Amino acid sequence: MIEEKSxxxxxMADLNVTSNPNSIRTTGLGSCxxxxxxxxxxxxxxxAHVMLPSSDIAREGQLNIAKYADTALPELFERMLKxxxxxxxxxxxxxxxxxxxxxxxxxxxxxxxxxxVESCKExxxxxxIPLIAExxxxxxxxxxxxxxETGVLNIRSVQKGVKEL
Amino acid sequence: MxxxxxxxxxxxxxxxxxxNIGSGNAATALSRLLNKxxxxxxxxxxxxxxxxxxxxxxxxxxxxxxxxxRVEGEAPGNLFxxxxxxxxxxxxxxxxxxxxxxxxxxxxxxxxxxxxxGNILAGSYLSSxxxxxxxxxxxxxxxxxxxMAGAILSYGLLQFGQMGDAALLIxxxxxxxxxxxxGQFFLIPDPESFGKIFRSLGVPxxxx
Numbered sequence: 001m002i003e004e005k006s007x008x009x010x011x012m013a014d015l016n017v018t019s020n021p022n023s024i025r026t027t028g029l030g031s032c033x034x035x036x037x038x039x040x041x042x043x044x045x046x047x048a049h050v051m052l053p054s055s056d057i058a059r060e061g062q063l064n065i066a067k068y069a070d071t072a073l074p075e076l077f078e079r080m081l082k083x084x085x086x087x088x089x090x091x092x093x094x095x096x097x098x099x100x101x102x103x104x105x106x107x108x109x110x111x112x113x114x115x116x117v118e119s120c121k122e123x124x125x126x127x128x129i130p131l132i133a134e135x136x137x138x139x140x141x142x143x144x145x146x147x148x149e150t151g152v153l154n155i156r157s158v159q160k161g162v163k164e165l
Numbered sequence: 166m167x168x169x170x171x172x173x174x175x176x177x178x179x180x181x182x183x184x185n186i187g188s189g190n191a192a193t194a195l196s197r198l199l200n201k202x203x204x205x206x207x208x209x210x211x212x213x214x215x216x217x218x219x220x221x222x223x224x225x226x227x228x229x230x231x232x233x234x235r236v237e238g239e240a241p242g243n244l245f246x247x248x249x250x251x252x253x254x255x256x257x258x259x260x261x262x263x264x265x266x267x268x269x270x271x272x273x274x275x276x277x278x279x280x281x282x283g284n285i286l287a288g289s290y291l292s293s294x295x296x297x298x299x300x301x302x303x304x305x306x307x308x309x310x311x312x313m314a315g316a317i318l319s320y321g322l323l324q325f326g327q328m329g330d331a332a333l334l335i336x337x338x339x340x341x342x343x344x345x346x347x348g349q350f351f352l353i354p355d356p357e358s359f360g361k362i363f364r365s366l367g368v369p370x371x372x373x
Contacts, residue, residue: 012215012319013330028225028315031323051319051326060329067326100320101233101308112323141316143226158228158269158312 007145010034013067015048017079018148025145029096031113033069033136034144035120036093036153037076037129039085043148046080048072052112053119069119077127090129093153093165094120095144097136113137133165177210179368180335180359183294184208188337188350190293191286195339195347198260198285203347206338214331218318221336222247222349225315230271232283233320234304236291240361242354243321244290244304246283250311252347253279271311280307290350298365321353328356 008018010026018024020043026034029049037046048066052058055068065071080090097117117136124131133153135142140159147154153165185208196203219225230253232246248256250269257263261278271279287304295302310317325332335352354362363370 012315013326028219028313028319030312030316030319032319052323057327059327064330067330098316100310100312100317139310141313143313 010047010049012049013051013064015046015066015072015076015079017044017046017076017083019044019083020148023145023147025143027143029142029144030098030100031096031116033094033096033113033116033120034142035069035073035076036144036146037080037085037090038093038146038148038151039080039089040091040151041086041089042084043151044080044083044085045146045148045151046076047144047146048076050116050120053115069116069123073120073123073127077129087128091151092124092129092131093133093146094131095135095142095153095155095165098138098140098142100139100141102139135163135165176363176368179363179366180333181208181210183297183362183366184210184335184337184352186297187290187294187335187352188339191290191350192339194286194289198282199256199341201341204340206340208335208337210333210335212331212333215319215322215325218322218332218334218351219314221334221351222314222318223249225313227314228269228311229314229317230279231310231312231314231317232280232287233308233310233317234283234287236302236304236352236354238295238301238303240298240300240302240354240358240365242352242358243324244287244353245318245321245349245351246286247314247317247349247351248279248347256282256347276309280309283307283309286350290352298362300361300365318351321351324355325353333359 005021008024024047026049033050097113143156145154155163192205230248234244236242337350339347
């Protein structure tokens, strides 16, 4: 039987996991960060589309844990483990965290991209997962797709074309 | 967020009227600039999930030209003037006499002209809202981006991101001639701004 390859979509403030032969994808990352975890042995991949650095600032009634770096990463990690992934095998890659508008108003909002990146890195250190590649910063949007077969993260942008990590 | 979700139809109508007045003024400014009639769609006021906002301009990955303004003053928010690249090129050639056939890039001169056009339109949009609500609202200097709609618009959602997964959007499109969409205005008032807008218009609020 030939297995159908499908692309699992991850929306904004969303996360998901999938396995070979699928790939996992999120579109239109601006200041958001697309973080991926990969277990090369099981060819298992997880992806989170993180919008904000910390859930401390959350004022929502029911917390969407996929939205904040400090809650999304532990959740993604747990879901990988449930599928059989092992911590010592996991590797992380990430992209996004741009500053879409050079000036754009005041203080904190403007730096949200870099803060998302910093927060994701801190969480990875806490979880003990190495970040082996990243394409972050700049002032442009990105669409990313991780192939479970190869573990390659494909990054597309309007300004910079295609890149593989 | 709860009271945003429960915005009664009446309040949505008030916001629609607010959008109508603002975009009516901007449409007038645009048709003066182009010296030809510009029609305006009836503004849509919707509480939309983040996922669906970029669909209003063709999807997350749709290449768009966006002029972004942070609105400051008593009712802060985010304002985007969004154009498809070919519409931006056509605006440039007709308004600023800058002809170009390369749709995928904009030079410095084109950037500057588009920002200025955006500035004029945003200024007329906001000043009529300010007159109508008697709240001070003024745009910051424009910032321009040519990029994926999802990447651009998500920036306008950050204030909402702390509260939920949907944002209130006042969306108006401009039409010139045969249903060709010339541009769209997106006003995303900060969550805190609604109460101020409603109060200034004499709409009773639950929390008063």
